[in-house]
Amino acid sequence: DAGVIQSPRHEVTEMGQEVTLRCKPISGHDYLFWYRQTMMRGLELLIYFNNNVPIDDSGMPEDRFSAKMPNASFSTLKIQPSEPRDSAVYFCASAAGRGGTDTQYFGPGTRLTVL
């Protein structure tokens, strides 16, 4: 298994543009998490899904951010319109929901720069 896959690895865009980040979790994992990492705020949980259903989106900063998980092998995080303060590294992680096995497996991240 290649682990969690994220694309693109780097994204540079201009303010106001729509940005879509993609994630493929590890096959068989039923939890998927989206995080944002910045120097100022560290690693923040944005939203997580269980069996493709959003469970907690309290970390999504505002309505410009949206996330979907149309099936067990794919999720997107969309920012529309993007702003310079959205510049960060966005991580996706997946986990199996068996009790006591909370290990989250992280993707390599997408480094987003909004000019």
Add this chain to the structure above:
Amino acid sequence: AQRVTQPEKLLSVFKGAPVELKCNYSYSGSPELFWYVQYSRQRLQLLLRHISRESIKGFTADLNKGETSFHLKKPFAQEEDSAMYYCAPSEYGGASKIIFGSGTRLSIRP
């Protein structure tokens, strides 16, 4: 509110010296606690979890419920231990929400 605190942003020690990365948490109930590590140019990954009571790469972490602490320790630091370390409590049972601390960057000097 649930909270985790890593008071040191940067910790620099000499090779061979003992290391202690501090973590304090404020949680209701009985959280499960983890340490995650991110080496340079690598993915964030699990280092150890308190429920396993294991030593990974020479690191151990003891849960002190009285002090609500979960400090990470290693008796003799090695250069390859240089990395970013995150303390992370989660609600017990299942792969539920984890709150990551702000992280401590450990730098091992030769």
